[in-house]
Amino acid sequence: MVTLPHCAYFEAGRCRSCVLIETPCPTQLSDKERRCRELLPQVPESLWLPSVQGGTADFRNKAKLVVGGRAGAVTLGILGRDGAGIDLRDCLIQEPAIRHAIPHLAAFIEATGLEPYDVPRRRGELKFVHVTLAPSGDLMLRFVTRTEQALHVLRKALPRLLERVPSAVVVSVNLLPEHKAVLEGEREELLLGSSLEMGLGDVSLHLRPQSFFQTNTAVARALYAQAAAWVAAERPDTIWDLYCGVGGFALHCAAAVHGAPRVLGVEISASAVESARRSATEAGIAAEFIAADATAFALGSPAAETPHTVIVNPPRRGIGAELSAWLERAPAQRIIYSSCNPESLAADLAAMPSWGVRGARVFDMFPHTRHLEVMVLLERTV
Template sequence: MNCEYFEAGRCRSCALIETPYDAQLRDKQLRCSELLPSVADAAWLPPVQSADRDFRNKAKLVVGGVAGGVTLGILGPDGQGVDLRDCLIQSPGIRRVIPKLAEFLEATGLEPYDVPARRGELKFVHITEAPSGELMLRFVVRTEQALARLRRGLGELRAAVPRAAVISVNLLPEHKAVLEGEREEMLHGSSLSMQLGEIALHLQPQSFFQTNTPVARALYAQAAEWVRGVDPGSLWDLYCGVGGFALHCAAMGTGSEREVLGVELSEAAVLSARRSAREAGIAARFEVADATEFALGAAPEAIPDLAIVNPPRRGIGVELAAWLERSDGVHDVIYSSCNPESLARDLAAMPSFQVREARVFDMFPHTTHLEVAVWLARAT
């Protein structure tokens, strides 16, 4: 794919964009194979490919420039904004709305945040697009003054972006290298519905969801296929987020309904998962808890037949890996990882499990990042 921003040296985020896509995918598969030598060659399923453009369902845009003349994109090496409103990896729906958001922000007269000078108001705009084309818009600002100004302009914003189902303002008063603060003020709507087949996942402003919707569908489908093959009577989805794995894997077991429990630290995500379960008629339960603490505190009779883990980049860690290793009741584990290095460390701490199948999911074309999922079965 030819990218004018990359060729001009304005943005190097897609570091592999000049590498043919087939070669990118081959290198990712090779990297995983080398990091996970215990996975037999025959256990690797063909990698799940992505489109090479129009694949990102979420844009996290830095607001730069000056009041009345904003840029939406990234920060350059000098700390000034670089406008990337025509970035080709964003979904077409996101690309179409960025100029309208720029016009709206320019009309507010609010000053973009100047990182080197540590002054200004507008920090980021986050845009998420659902399969339906509906949008979630989030504005990250520094002060109450900016919040009040955006609130006053809500009517104009909704008229300019009628597909905005959710609009919120996040306050980040501190000078920090983070994308959002703790406080979120809702201006319109409450959640964005991500319809994935028969299941709708409901995203609130601070919810996590994979940035590549078609590849996310393939990931959930693969996990559900592995679960159907095992047909466990009970299943835990640890780090469940808004319930994607749990809900897709909650099909009927042989002769009785499978017991499915999701565990997630975010209360808002758990509420969303419960709503999705109700709407889909799925008898899954969801609890607010730390995944490791929940597992370590579980009674022996509550241990599931199968556990799904989808941790952050750091992996599940020593304690949870050790718990899975010694919990004889857990016969199978499905581990979805965005970091093959931490996955390799965790698998080394679980020698009683053998990889039955593994698969690379290319969530992030043109970068070295990837998702890899493995199905582990306890050796007999």
């Protein structure tokens, strides 16, 4: 039996983010599987592949830490119901290298004298610190601040930061002057480096400070490998990767494209597209990436350019009515749909009755929570 991590924060009621941490991991996973099967009754039991487990501890490659407390005595963790900071620097779901870095980050922040942002009073400077870990051990650090003054302080203090956290290869400051319940603003100022290299075997992805990447590196590898296996079984001549982000699916599936490779990734974030292009160039992969809205791109493309296989990896809201309707009538032959929300996936599939499920798999990307990733392989039946 897998031993659950002993979380003092949960037991003391200081943090309840891992709502299922007292539930045995096999039960957590079976409950997620049952939920997906109930929402997707069109998938025969024989087509569900064994689920990919996400781990019990030390699995999260990203920490989004609220800066609380007061100048000289900061907390790094979450906000309590009263708006005060709760320190979670020993959170067991973070990868060990992140846990190791957090006390050094706290000490650095205290040394700068920057005042943590007080949410109830709407005053202070430093709001969040985001920490992302690459498989190599390199770190990307992002400080979310309220004013330019904090940016100047952090820029001047960069050498001291690197003394405390020498594994940092990317450091940036994000400006969020408004009082909003969001994690970052639009403006990002790089202080060190440009992108974090996420080595995933044959392909390395480059993450810029505002790039999206899955929070569980081991499960992300399995997710990309499954998509590549489904593509390899069919050997299509063309692929579109819609909502491609930094190109994870497109780059991992490109080797399975038959003949002259025609792989296209579409992503609304221009910086993510730049990262995907860099990864393709470094890996020698003939894939093209463009910055555009996925739905608008598909709807505006001639039917003759529709690929054999379409990969979609949308946000929680799903692909929506317009893109579902386009896929329903498009001459594509296969769809790989990776979803972080089985409810929106079920709604999208209901809008595409001409497609039948040929494979499905649950990926426990977020252990100890009710969140999950589920991926389905669709083939046209009509």
